[in-house]
Amino acid sequence: MLSATDWPIAAAMLSLGDAHPNAAGASESSVARWLADLNEVGDAGFTDVDLTDSWVRYGDLGREGVAALRQCLGSAGLRAVSLSAIRRSVIDEEHGDEYLAYAHRTIEVAAELGVSVVSFGLHRALTPAQREALWFWTVEGHRDPLLDEDAWRLAVTRFRELGRHAGEVGLLLSLELYEHTFLGTAGSALSLVEDIGLDVVGLNPDIGNLIRLHEPVEDWRAIAEATMPYANFWHVKNYTRDEDTAAGLYSTVPTSLELGLIDYRSAVKIALRSGFQGVICVEHYGGDGLSVSATNRDYLRERVLPRREYALGRSRVRQSHGAEVRS
Secondary structure (H helix, E strand, O other): OOOOOOOOOOEHHHHOOOOOOOOOOOOOOHHHHHHHHHHHHOOOOOOOOOOOOOOOOOHOOOHHHHHHEEEEEEEEEEEEEEOOOOOOOOOOOHHHHHHHHHHHHHHHHHHHHHEEEEEEEOOOOOOOHHHHHHHHHHHOOOOOOOOOOHHHHHHHHHHHHHHHHHHOOOOOEEEEEEOOOOOOOOHHHHHHHHOOOOOEEEOOOOOHHOOOOOOOOOOOOHHHHHHHHHEEEEEEEEEEEEOOOOEEEEEEEEEEEOOOOOOHHHHHHHHHHHHOOOEEEEOOOOOOOHHHHHHHHHHHHHHHHHOOOOOOOHHHHHOOOOOOOOO
């Protein structure tokens, strides 16, 4: 049973910059960058890291690249506990087949690096307008065709295929909540994971992705209560939120875990009551994201996560640290 002292809290590589278009392989310059970035993460007090693939495109690494990355992780004193593959939706109308193949390669790399859980989603690449905006979520992006039964079945089929692959190599597969996709509401996300029907496939309840929208949103508590029994991995971040519903005005800005709309003290209690025993990945957009992530880690470890025995709830999916599995 995990406690505050040994709970795996991973730094997302999200804040260390985007992958260079030609930096997927193990060139001298790319390996030097990997080591420098990982040393920064270690210097921030982290021992665990989430290999976010906006930093390195892991599914495009050859054996030489995987070996070099493993050596960099060891040199920095870091353990890769999770891998988050983002913005390559396997139901993309143009690139879906390509992204599915990339996802399979990513699972293989994750297994080689000793990662326990791989997170995928249905969110797409940012549009040019989103990239130009101060906060990309304030600009309209892609929306999944929520009433398209064929698209839904394709998502189920492809995630089930990836889940079986993950299970064969000893990994868990987690599906990230993300706005305006089939994983964009608690109810839709639950339906998707239930239709997939594999105990190695669960949810990554990244509630911050949903409450940051400049539009009416679900109550964060309702999202947590519904999705946490299915959670096997957890991206955590927070936002301030202001609403003037009469005027139709909504505003959100990134902030630390303890200062935002989501009460993470309560959210962690919901997670524990639901049997969650998975990796927690701390994220942040804007400013010195790594330092804010370190602040969030300390908040969780020193003031929120349990320091003593507690009654573990029942999870509906397989956990990386031995909780119940869905029958």
